[in-house]
Amino acid sequence: MSSTATNPPVYRLLGGPGSPYSLKMRALLRYRRLPHHWIVPQGYLGSKGELHQAGKGMIPVLQYPDGHYHADSTPLIYDLEARHAGQRSVLPDDPAAAFLSHLIEDMADELLVAAMFDLRWSAELDRKFCATRQLSGWLGPIARPDLEALVEKFTHRQTTLRSTWVATEGGRHLLADFYVATLGVIESMLERTAYLFGNRPSIADFGLYGQLSQCAVDPSASAIMRARAPSTFQWTQSLDDACGVEGDWVPASVWEPSVRQMLVLVGRYHLPLLIAHHLAIEAEEESFELVVGEHTWRGKTDRYKQKCLVWLQREWAGLDPAARNSIEPLLKETGCLEILATPATPQRPVFAMAPR
Ligand SMILES: N[C@@H](CCC(=O)N[C@@H](CS)C(=O)NCC(=O)O)C(=O)O
Secondary structure (H helix, E strand, O other): OOOOHHHOOOOEEEEOOOHHHHHHHHHHHHHHOOOEEEEOOOOOOOOOOOHHHHHOOOOOEOOOOOOEEOOOHHHHHHHHHHHHHOOOOOOOOOOOHHHHHHHHHHEEEEEEEHHHHHHHHEEEEEHHHHHHHHHHHHOOOHHHHHHHHHHHHHHHHHHHHHHOOOOOOOHHHHHHHHHHHHHHHHHHHHHOOEEOOOEEHHHHHHHHHHHHHHHOOOOHHHHHHHHHHHHHHHHHHHOOOOOOOOOOOOOHHHHHHHHHHHHHHHHHHHHHHHHHHHHHOOOOOEEEEEEOOOOEEEEEOOHHHHHHHHHHHHHHHHOOOHHHHHHHHHHHOOOOHOOOOOOOOOOOOOOOOOOO
């Protein structure tokens, strides 16, 4: 069944409850009106499960109508753009705005995820609720004692991961500040436009949506969002299914106030984070260190972040000069330009971005 081509073409999105990247992809497929089935694969990564059989160790995985399986949400989004060109694209027409939308999406995928994950797996209230509801969604009906035993095991796994990622108290403060600041930017954007680059969502909005869809549900993160950013809370509910949205991109003069505020966060937190990982990897160190203001975040290095840095730098270098010139001042004022324009040269080659 799963390896047979479908007609009419239907994608199969293999994802899970509580997985921000899975929900990011589902919202994107809905918005783009690409026919798909949402599937929570049974057995998850167990050797008999579909993901294992497909050679994939992460979710989401998208099975194309020809039967092939592909993973990694950002390259998937770009591949879907190529496959369905012109159909409710999530890349703004202006190449400069399209670049910025990817830059902001990268911050959501690589940094906002850590803020979500830290809050999800810190306090007892969050751990218990999140592990229980996630496993319940994965497993379906199950006797309570069996569910509780699995919740305990899963919580142990996730809290261990959390302490590897966010190993310092400073990291926790830094991520909490970043989360609140991100909510503030979206709340302010919603005074002007429905999405960052206009009244239709871009790849940046879907990246933010993926993480914030979870923050809206998880008890502590949700309490913060409800108290500080009620419109953002509703934004996450609406973007979950935007198949009926018919909006336009807006001119730079309209998107600039919101995007500028996001870029301030990119320049302050995100690009320094990517550089911190890159430097640690090149020095063969196991942990990176990021200092923002009075807070220091130390955690385990992640090679994927080095790839993100290189991909963004290549994309910047490949932009046509007119597009580059149009946003250079904005990137300079927000502290992003120097890192984007100084190509990193990792010892290990970084291949072109492509679905895995
Ligand atoms: N860069 C990937 C990240 C996907 C990812 O981190 N997925 C998580 C779940 S949200 C996962 O599968 N982790 C593996 C695990 O927990 O075993 C993407 O954008 O799709």
